[in-house]
Amino acid sequence: MSVDNLPPLREVISKHGLGALKALGQNFLLDLNLTGRIARAAGPLEGYEVIEVGPGPGGLTRALLAEGATRVIAIERDRRCLPALQEISAAYPGRLTIIEGDALETDMASLVKGPARIVANLPYNIATPLLVRWLQTEPWPPYYASLTLMFQKEVAERIVAPPGGKAYGRLGVLAQWRSKPRMLFDVNRSAFTPPPAVTSTVVELIPRAEPLAPADPATLERVVAAAFGQRRKMLRSSLKSLLPDPIAIIEEAGINPTQRAEELSVEEFCALARAYVASR
Structure with missing residues (x-):
């Protein structure tokens, strides 16, 4: 017992x-x-x-x-x-x-x-x-x-x-x-x-009392899934599943389009999510 x-x-x-x-x-x-x-x-x-x-x-x-x-x-x-x-x-x-x-x-x-x-x-x-x-x-x-x-x-x-x-x-x-x-x-x-x-x-x-950076949860997940869905490719290619031409939102987020998903910080992904929402 x-x-x-x-x-x-x-x-x-x-x-x-x-x-x-x-x-x-x-x-x-x-x-x-x-x-x-x-x-x-x-x-x-x-x-x-x-x-x-x-x-x-x-x-x-x-x-x-x-x-x-x-x-x-x-x-x-x-x-x-x-x-x-x-x-x-x-x-x-x-x-x-x-x-x-x-x-x-x-x-x-x-x-x-x-x-x-x-x-x-x-x-x-x-x-x-x-x-x-x-x-x-x-x-x-x-x-x-x-x-x-x-x-x-x-x-x-x-x-x-x-x-x-x-x-x-x-x-x-x-x-x-x-x-x-x-x-x-x-x-x-x-x-x-x-x-x-x-x-x-x-x-x-x-x-966290507050997230690391502002972002809509569903949008952030969608952006992150797209970026890591083709993680070996540069963002300018991997994010084409979100937008036919993603260069504008990548640059709006202050990120180099030649970077790959694994190089981005959480805050940078949040910036991408906000830029994606603003572009729609």
Whole structure:
């Protein structure tokens, strides 16, 4: 038995027949020391509601509650996991709300009533779309005080990458524009059941009170996607998917048309987005 008087996770998985489903991107974390470390990394949790996506059998859920979260809102698409989560709810009366549904289709802002944090061992197949959605939240600053999320290490490196390298791209621009991201620690593949093919990394993103520079979120994403869609080409060529002749908006933004996407700062991408809007 564990400190919360709930059985070990392996017993929970066996009892409820919870084999991880590849189609749902599931890799269960069974090490309660590790889930506790993730929960503490997201802290302090006292006084905060916590949104968790893809709790599975509830290892991280238990840690978030044990570390003092006022309430955990667990969004789970796999109904097989609901009985295991309901057992946790019974152990923490009134502090766990279970939402059966697709996180990509859930209005998360409407689920919280006070200060919130988002903490999750994200299913790999929805991790990037979810992050982009959280970064495009309106109004800004957002309803959450922090994001503490697990990604494949390669994705984590893209989130924090500075301009000039191969890892720098669309995800890094969007993340760094509205937040301050940093990699916290790696998680070995052996910590999961089943073990994924890659190392994972926990990333913290703290929302900026104000974005690095003014830009419309949807327009910025469109400009960045176009620029990195053909990242080996100069901007005068890669941005032709936006405009037949993009030279004018590139020069209006004060950028050399012969530069490539990976050479631009976040602020320069914002200038491009503003110039694109002004040209229409």
